[in-house]
């Protein structure tokens with residue numbers, strides 16, 4: 655049977671470097687988070703935004719997509735907390751994760767990455783110049799207990815998860831000829847240079 659996929663937009667960070675909630679910053683006339691949604695929507699069976707209490711009302715004003723809070727136990731513990739929350743909520747086999755701050759990401763890249771889904775791997779992750787892009791990636795729901803173990807041990811790094819599981823790596827050149835799709839906005843300076 656075809657595996658099911660949930661699209662998961664991570665938006666539970668504090669935007670400390672950006673100085674205001676970057677999910678709502680605009681790119682080409684639309685909020686950042688909507689570009690992640692648009693890239694995922696054609697592929698996935700379900701969609702979720704995983705955020706934190708201070709942003710929920712604004713998200714609900716701006717979209718009908720379900721907004722979930724990180725499970726209380728791990729709230730604010732970083733992207734792993736968001737991925738774990740999605741796995742708790744969704745029954746889908748795979749979580750296709752995107753951050754809320756990569757407004758150049760495209761549907762074609764998402765579809766290409768998903769075409770490498772393989773049940774003998776736990777995660778499908780692009781390598782950009784040799785470095786993983788763990789927030790543009792697919793995670794199998796079987797990783798949920800390992801993520802909980804890591805977070806319980808105080809380990810919040812995505813790299814700690816990738817070190818422990820079977821990762822299928824794809825060079826970003828196999829996914830897109832366009833470098834721009836990997837641009838990520840963390841600061842006002844990067845925003846200004848878009």
Ligand SMILES: Nc1nc2c(ncn2[C@@H]2O[C@H](COP(=O)(O)OP(=O)(O)OP(=O)(O)O)[C@@H](O)[C@H]2O)c(=O)[nH]1
Pocket residue numbers: 664665666667668669670671672704705724729730731732733735736737752753754755789840
């Ligand atoms: N659900 C959830 N998402 C998170 C959490 N921490 C970060 N994220 C998201 O993960 C992605 C990458 O995080 P960062 O680029 O560091 O964003 P940030 O944490 O808001 O920004 P800084 O405060 O400047 O580090 C963004 O889409 C964040 O919203 C968290 O604790 N829970």
Ligand SMILES: [Mg+2]
Pocket residue numbers: 667668
């Ligand atoms: Mg951060």
